[in-house]
Every structure is written in C-alpha cells, then in structure tokens.
Amino acid sequence: MSQVAKRTEVPAEHQWKLEDLFESQEAWDKEYQTVKEQSKQIAEFQGKLTDAGAVKQCFEMEDQLSLHTERLYVYANMRHHEDTAEPKYQALSDKANKLSVEVNESLSFITPEILSLSDDKLSSFIADPELAKFKKTLEEMRRQKPHVLSKNEEALLAQAGTIAQAPGKIFNLLNNADLKFPKVKNEKGEETELTHGSYIQFLESKNREVRKNAFEAVYATYSKQKNTLAATLSANVNKNVFYAKARKYPSVLEMSLFGDNIPKEVYTNLIDTIHEYLPLMHRYMNLRKKLLKVDELHMYDLFAPLVEEFDMDIPYEEAKKKVSESLKPLGGDYLKVLQEGFDNRWIDIYENEGKRSGAYSWGAYGTHPYVLLNHNDNLNSMFTLTHEMGHALHSYYSDTTQDYRDAQYTIFLAEVASTLNEALLMDYLLKRTEDPKEKMYLLTYYADQFRTTVFRQTMFAEFEKIIHEKAEAGESLTPQELSKVYYDLNLQYYGDDMVVDKDIEMEWARIPHFYNSFYVFKYATGFSAATSFSKQILEEGKPAVDRYLGFLKSGGSDYSINILKKAGVDMSSPQPVKDAMSVFKDLIEQMEQLTK
Structure with a gap:
C-alpha cells in the first residue's frame, strides 16, 4: 500500500x-x-x-x-x-x-x-x-x-x-507528527512513502539496495534533528535525576525499581548474564551472514529474510484464527475472552495517516481493555496481535478479579503474558510444519525474537544505565556523547561478524521507550519469565496452566517478584535468563543443522 x-x-x-x-x-x-x-x-x-x-x-x-x-x-x-x-x-x-x-x-x-x-x-x-x-x-x-x-x-x-x-510530549510530537521521511524506492522501483509503519517492511525486503536506502533515509532524517533530540532526551534524564535527588534515592535506577520493589541486582544480573552469553549472539550473527551469503553483514541486513522465496502472507482474519488455535493450551475460558475481544471491536487494526506508530494495549478499569495495532499481513504482525492480546487478557483477568486498588499489575510483570502468547504461537507453528524452508523461516523468526527482545532490550537497558550515571556524575549528554555510547554498545553486542554502520549511532533518537526510563529491561526479564512459563505449560499441562491463570488474576495484589515466585518463576536469580539462553542455543543448533 x-x-x-x-x-x-x-x-x-x-x-x-x-x-x-x-x-x-x-x-x-x-x-x-x-x-x-x-x-x-x-x-x-x-x-x-x-x-x-x-x-x-x-x-x-x-x-x-x-x-x-x-x-x-x-x-x-x-x-x-x-x-x-x-x-x-x-x-x-x-x-x-x-x-x-x-x-x-x-x-x-x-x-x-x-x-x-x-x-x-x-x-x-x-x-x-x-x-x-x-x-x-x-x-x-x-x-x-x-x-x-x-x-x-x-x-x-x-x-x-x-x-x-x-x-516525552515534545519527542512524541516531533517523532509522530512533525518528522517527515523522504520517499524511497520499493522493490518494484516505485517511489513510496517511508513511514514509521512501513520502515520495517523496507528492512524486510529481499532487495539489499531497498533495505540500505530505507535505513540510511531514516537515520539521515533523525540526524538532521540530532541537537533537538539530544536536548529532549537529556532533559528527560535530568528530570529523572532531579526527582531521584528530591526523593532521596541513591540513584535514578534505584528510584525506578523501588515502586515494583525490585532489587537492583535483578537489573545488573540481567546485563551481566547477557554479557556472559554474547558469544551466542555473535554465533547467530555469523550464521545470519552465511545464510544471507554476503561478504559483509550490515545493520540493515538484520531483518532481511534468511530463507529465499518464502513469503508468509497472513491476512488479519487468518492471523486471528492461528492465534486462537495456538492458545488452546491455556484452556476454554481464556479462549472465550480472547474471542470476545476479536468480536467486539477492542482492536484498532490498520495504519492511517497521523496514527500513533507501534502497538499497545491500554484501557481503564471497569471497561474492557483496548489494543492499538498498525497491522500488515505478515508473520511479524500476527505475533504483535498475540502479544498485545496477551496484555489485554492480563488486564481483563486482573480487573475482573481484583478491586480497583489491587488490579493494576506492575510494569515488571507486564511483558510476561504478552510474551508467553508469542512462545505458544511459535510452538504451535513449529509443530505444524514439515517444510524445511518454513521451519527455517520460523526458527530465524524466533531467534530474532531473542535478538530483539532479550539482547537488544538489554543493550537499551545498559545504554540507559550509562547515560543516567553520566548525568548523575555531572557530565553533559551531547548528541556526540549519546551517539558514541550507543555505537560502542552495538560493537560489543553484535561482535566481529557485523559491520556496525555509522548511521546506527543515531538509533537512540528514535526509541520512544527512553522517555519511560528503565522500562525496557522488563522486556528481557519478561521474555525470560514467559519462556520459563511456556516450558512448564507445555510440559505439565493443567497444574501449570492453573498457576499461570492465578498469575494473570493476581494483578498487583502482591509484589511482582512474589507473584511470579508463587506461579513458579524466580526472577531474583539469573536462572530464568539462563533458561531462555538455553532455548536460544537450541534454536541456533537447529538452524545450523538445517544449513549443513
């Protein structure tokens, strides 16, 4: 379109x-x-x-x-x-x-x-x-x-x-309403509008030139605004430092974790554990380079399809059916609520002019939850659908079980339900294919989930930690400083098989989550907790499902760490992250087998 x-x-x-x-x-x-x-x-x-x-x-x-x-x-x-x-x-x-x-x-x-x-x-x-x-x-x-x-x-x-x-407000208006990207050529050579919504489609193009041009166009656009964007991000960091000092917290990080009553070690453990497993990420980059048959792997190759001639075109109606089928292990009641959401317009489906980019689930107590999507007919959008409906059903169960005061689950728990849905969808799809191409496509998709949700979000989390520590030490966050920190982290995380293009140093400028500080690490911990839950549900069945539904109904009636522990996942240890890494290792090994 x-x-x-x-x-x-x-x-x-x-x-x-x-x-x-x-x-x-x-x-x-x-x-x-x-x-x-x-x-x-x-x-x-x-x-x-x-x-x-x-x-x-x-x-x-x-x-x-x-x-x-x-x-x-x-x-x-x-x-x-x-x-x-x-x-x-x-x-x-x-x-x-x-x-x-x-x-x-x-x-x-x-x-x-x-x-x-x-x-x-x-x-x-x-x-x-x-x-x-x-x-x-x-x-x-x-x-x-x-x-x-x-x-x-x-x-x-x-x-x-x-x-x-x-x-945050200035960033949102600049990013969603004022920033205009140039037109770029699509695979057919037609000049096409580049938007937040279409950018990822360009990066998924089989044509390397299309990917490269879209990538460069996006970062050149952000680069033109780098002083303004650095000023808004720096203002946000300084605001956090002001509140932390005013409220007598040792640091912004500890202030951010205090509300959920999460020990600082959960944050630092995550970064340390992921550092320990960076060789796995580098091994995956090496595999990606081989599969793409390129002399050099560039940042704009990260979303390129690794399987030739394999298009999964999944219209929205079909995506809904597959999501429902894949969530059968969670039982009839869960499926009934899911269907209610599909049938009664809980969801805003497609992109339109001026619509907020990305996807989310939101709502207010006493009314059903809502989901905003910018849906494209592809695998990624089907996963976004199940992800956001995971949030929506978590809210639904919390709201209908708990009083208003106890219904709101913490952000630390927020990514568990959404990611569990994704793990079950992936399991469902992998079990139903004999086609080596489709299997490879799904394995690479799942491996990319680890790359983006665990490694990349941990890299974001480390970036936030570094820039807040710099601000707390009285250093100024110039566009040059932000770009250097960001670029160096990319070098460390992606390893020697990746050419870390200079343009990527501006990526910090387009991440809306940096205005909701110290939030992104919860994607990585949530993904790890969800991986652990899905393993238990698929292996144990009903007892694990009951524990999990108990988790969904708990809302914020206890501290997050305790709610997860009761349901069978202990986030105060590095174990769930290590469990997730063992699944990632298994994926890479299966992919390596298929490429022999």
Whole structure:
C-alpha cells in the first residue's frame, strides 16, 4: 500500500469502539466536570486523617477520583492517537493531561499526612479490620516513608508534573507528527512513502539496495534533528535525576525499581548474564551472514529474510484464527475472552495517516481493555496481535478479579503474558510444519525474537544505565556523547561478524521507550519469565496452566517478584535468563543443522 488512508476513510469494523468508554463527547465533558468538583471536595479530609473511619472514606473517594481521571485520560489520549495531527484531540489530550496533574495535586496531601502519624498509629491502621481492604496501601506507605517529603514539598512536586511531561510530549510530537521521511524506492522501483509503519517492511525486503536506502533515509532524517533530540532526551534524564535527588534515592535506577520493589541486582544480573552469553549472539550473527551469503553483514541486513522465496502472507482474519488455535493450551475460558475481544471491536487494526506508530494495549478499569495495532499481513504482525492480546487478557483477568486498588499489575510483570502468547504461537507453528524452508523461516523468526527482545532490550537497558550515571556524575549528554555510547554498545553486542554502520549511532533518537526510563529491561526479564512459563505449560499441562491463570488474576495484589515466585518463576536469580539462553542455543543448533 503506497498511500496511507486518512482516519475518516477507515471502516468502523477496523476501528476500536471507544464508545464503550464514553458514548459521546458530552458524556466525557460531564465526567470531566464531576472530577473537577470532586477534586476540590477531597480537600475536606485534609488535617482529619487521624482515625480509621476518616482514612477509609478518604481512600474510597481517592479511588473514585483516580478511576474517573484514568478513564478521561485514557479516552482523550486514545482519541489523540487515532490521528496525532487532529487539533480537536490534541486539545482534549492536553485537557486530560492537565486534569491528571490537578487531581494528583489535590490528592498529594494524603500520603504525607498519614506518614506524619506515629509508627504506632500507622501500625494500628494496618491491623485495623475496618481498613483491611487498604492494608497493602498502608504497608506500602510505610515502605515508602523515607522517600516522601513534607506536605508543601509534595504539593510543589505535584505542580511540577506538567513540566515533567514535557520531554516525552515534545519527542512524541516531533517523532509522530512533525518528522517527515523522504520517499524511497520499493522493490518494484516505485517511489513510496517511508513511514514509521512501513520502515520495517523496507528492512524486510529481499532487495539489499531497498533495505540500505530505507535505513540510511531514516537515520539521515533523525540526524538532521540530532541537537533537538539530544536536548529532549537529556532533559528527560535530568528530570529523572532531579526527582531521584528530591526523593532521596541513591540513584535514578534505584528510584525506578523501588515502586515494583525490585532489587537492583535483578537489573545488573540481567546485563551481566547477557554479557556472559554474547558469544551466542555473535554465533547467530555469523550464521545470519552465511545464510544471507554476503561478504559483509550490515545493520540493515538484520531483518532481511534468511530463507529465499518464502513469503508468509497472513491476512488479519487468518492471523486471528492461528492465534486462537495456538492458545488452546491455556484452556476454554481464556479462549472465550480472547474471542470476545476479536468480536467486539477492542482492536484498532490498520495504519492511517497521523496514527500513533507501534502497538499497545491500554484501557481503564471497569471497561474492557483496548489494543492499538498498525497491522500488515505478515508473520511479524500476527505475533504483535498475540502479544498485545496477551496484555489485554492480563488486564481483563486482573480487573475482573481484583478491586480497583489491587488490579493494576506492575510494569515488571507486564511483558510476561504478552510474551508467553508469542512462545505458544511459535510452538504451535513449529509443530505444524514439515517444510524445511518454513521451519527455517520460523526458527530465524524466533531467534530474532531473542535478538530483539532479550539482547537488544538489554543493550537499551545498559545504554540507559550509562547515560543516567553520566548525568548523575555531572557530565553533559551531547548528541556526540549519546551517539558514541550507543555505537560502542552495538560493537560489543553484535561482535566481529557485523559491520556496525555509522548511521546506527543515531538509533537512540528514535526509541520512544527512553522517555519511560528503565522500562525496557522488563522486556528481557519478561521474555525470560514467559519462556520459563511456556516450558512448564507445555510440559505439565493443567497444574501449570492453573498457576499461570492465578498469575494473570493476581494483578498487583502482591509484589511482582512474589507473584511470579508463587506461579513458579524466580526472577531474583539469573536462572530464568539462563533458561531462555538455553532455548536460544537450541534454536541456533537447529538452524545450523538445517544449513549443513
């Protein structure tokens, strides 16, 4: 498709049904007004949180406010994502963002006020049956006590919220609305629009010239904006350093892990364990070079098909069927919910002009989850579909099992359900093919999942760690410095069989996750946990499925590490990462056998 459709041209059945959240703009406006009023009313509790009854009422009102603000925020931003250039929804998104900051400000007295009570009083609240529903919240407050500031300081930090959102917001607008890539020639020699959505298709082209031109065009475009992009990323890092210092954390990394109560070792273990297994990655690059029959392997060859004349053209309807079939090991109830999502427009399917790039699952408690895709009829998009539906069903099970306060699972757990779905889909496809070409195609696809989700995300995680440490040491993050750090990591991770093209040094400039700091390592740990789960489910059957569904229903009712441990995966040890690496090694060996 050389011309991208306008949003107004997209048929209703290909769009998500946001009316399930708010049936009309009027309904949104009405709820907005209610939240505005309630956010003033909650101030009546200020100075009165000294007995269990008042605390209970205050928490209940806080839940009401948070839930309705979340609904308003999610709806406005999802409308904005349908077409980021549409001014009406840019304005609505701004309005919701500002409301979110206001509401946080109005609630900011609660935690410091409860924490100013004596330890005895706080302990009596934790033990009080009237507050049983809020026990975890109160225990969590006690854990956070060293990092909570005085009432005035907390209010000031809450007011700074809008400024704190600026780097990410500027990056998103620059990246999604303002950056225009040049036209490049496709395989037929036709000038075609290069977009975020089509870039990966160009990189998957069999024609090396097409890949090279698209690769160079993308990085030349980012390079022209390198000073602005370095300034926005640097501003984001400095914002993190400011918050870490203000809240008395030893470092930004420890601040980022504190919320999920994850030991710093989980992060550093991951990087160290992956360093230990880099020879496997280098072995895979060597194999890729052989299979592509090239003298030199370049960065733009990383997505090139390794199997000649093997196209897996998978229309969306067929992708849905295969996803459903592959998830049968998870049982009838899981499949029923999945089908509900397919049938009732939970999903926004295809790319359109101005639509936010990539894919995600999102939503608000009390309404079913939603999924945004930019679907192409290929294997990659089928995996994206099962991945995002994994998130959606995790949210569905958490939301329908847990109270609002305990339903939200942490980001540390977020990538497990999505990646487990991918592992089951891969197992399903590999078991059903006798064709050596198809088998090779799937093996390389799976090996690439390891490359992108474990190795590449760990490299991103290491990049974040380095640039934050530099900022914390008072060093400045110039475009040259960011590019050097990034380039050197590529050299280390890809090894001697790869020509690390100079253009790749600008890749840091196009990664949206760097504005959600210290997030990406969770893809790698999640992938490892999911690999371990899928192994247990396929080997043990029902007992493992029951443990896994228990995990999905747990939401955020306990600390992430404990929830996983209960379900049979211990992330505080390097073992799950080593398990994942043994699967990767097995894939490489199977591929080497097929190439003999």
